[in-house]
Amino acid sequence: MNPAPPLWRQIQRQNFHRLTDLADFLRLSPDQRARLHHHSAFAFSLPRRIAQKMAKKTLNDPLIRQFVPLIDESIPAADFCPDPVNDLAFRRHAKLLHKYHGRVLILTSSACAMHCRFCFRQNFPYETQNQDFSSELDQIRNDPRMEEVILSGGDPLSLSNESLGKLFFQLAAIPHVKRIRIHSRFPIGIPERIDEGLLSIFAKHPQQVIFVLHINHVAELDSDILHALRHLQQLGIPLLSQSVLLNGVNDDEMTLRILYSALINAGIIPYYLHLLDRVDGSTHFEVSAARGRQLIQDLRNHLPGYAVPRLVQEIAGQPSKTLM
Ligand SMILES: *Cc1c(COP(=O)(O)O)cnc(C)c1O
Ligand code: SF4
Numbered sequence: 001m002n003p004a005p006p007l008w009r010q011i012q013r014q015n016f017h018r019l020t021d022l023a024d025f026l027r028l029s030p031d032q033r034a035r036l037h038h039h040s041a042f043a044f045s046l047p048r049r050i051a052q053k054m055a056k057k058t059l060n061d062p063l064i065r066q067f068v069p070l071i072d073e074s075i076p077a078a079d080f081c082p083d084p085v086n087d088l089a090f091r092r093h094a095k096l097l098h099k100y101h102g103r104v105l106i107l108t109s110s111a112c113a114m115h116c117r118f119c120f121r122q123n124f125p126y127e128t129q130n131q132d133f134s135s136e137l138d139q140i141r142n143d144p145r146m147e148e149v150i151l152s153g154g155d156p157l158s159l160s161n162e163s164l165g166k167l168f169f170q171l172a173a174i175p176h177v178k179r180i181r182i183h184s185r186f187p188i189g190i191p192e193r194i195d196e197g198l199l200s201i202f203a204k205h206p207q208q209v210i211f212v213l214h215i216n217h218v219a220e221l222d223s224d225i226l227h228a229l230r231h232l233q234q235l236g237i238p239l240l241s242q243s244v245l246l247n248g249v250n251d252d253e254m255t256l257r258i259l260y261s262a263l264i265n266a267g268i269i270p271y272y273l274h275l276l277d278r279v280d281g282s283t284h285f286e287v288s289a290a291r292g293r294q295l296i297q298d299l300r301n302h303l304p305g306y307a308v309p310r311l312v313q314e315i316a317g318q319p320s321k322t323l324m
Helices: 007-012 019-025 048-052 062-067 134-141 161-172 196-203 223-234 253-265 289-302
Strands: 091-093 096-100 103-107 148-152 179-184 208-214 239-244 269-274 310-313
Touching: 091 134, 096 134, 103 134, 134 161, 161 196, 196 223, 223 239, 253 269, 253 289, 269 289, 289 310
Parallel strands: 103 148, 148 179, 179 208, 208 239, 239 269, 269 310
Antiparallel strands: 091 096, 096 103
8 A cells, every 4th residue: 555645745735727617716806817817828726725825716916816817817918929038048857957057956846836827848859758857967067057947846845755855865976066956936825844864865965955935915924834845954054935926916116025034034035136038928017127136226225135035037049047
């Protein structure tokens, strides 16, 4: 008999996958239901924890806007496309992207805890045949410039502890790899993912581990999540957070001030505030660069310097993210 799946997997299986179930749960009116997009190519998937934080009987809620497909997604626009950051041109192997000096990114998984409607990688043709990283690891092993390995996706915490442990073990044997960075949004949906098994992989790992979370609104946080993240901090793992500037979610002064204050109060350092990557179906999320700069100035006027993220955009072909 197979052992029982870990708690976090059991919780993940309770995600909402049917919009009609969520519409019932949120007690939406017929007019509001008519604004839901039932046939989006990017599937709907939402952890219960996040659904429970959503306002009822409305669609004007920062969590609903981020995670619930609306018919606005079907607005076509000339400047929007399937792969706005040109990931495909930088694919060095099935699961390997190399864009920037010294950093290489492994697409560890196609899966995430939740599906963010504005995700720039929502159309990426992930290789999902296997969870074997041997070819990608060979490439990293053979290229001494690769000092930092970023585990991204999808979400690397979608992998089992067994798969992640194996990957970490293999990375530990590559002398020129000095850092492993994890890009994850998983703890926001399912903080139970930060379990004993995961912590023990990090605890004994010889290379520096750095976590970059993705958090856009303070409503995504709660004391269970901060408690789980605290365990990572206790292992000496720096926690950073990146956000996307999103219309109707976080594009006002107070929302950002509250978010970044909450983050620094938890020892999480704001890293990037990204302008939207113009992926098809995301026109309703766009905020201008000028507005972004105004918001950053307001943050500077109110918060410590380390609480103010860098406003950036990814411009395909540039050697780094571009400061705006
Ligand atoms: C954003 C990104 C990185 C990381 O860039 P930093 O500026 O170091 O955070 C690395 N690789 C790819 C492909 C990226 O898109
Ligand atoms: S968690 Fe990240 S990769 Fe996954 S859907 Fe959201 S933005 Fe995309």
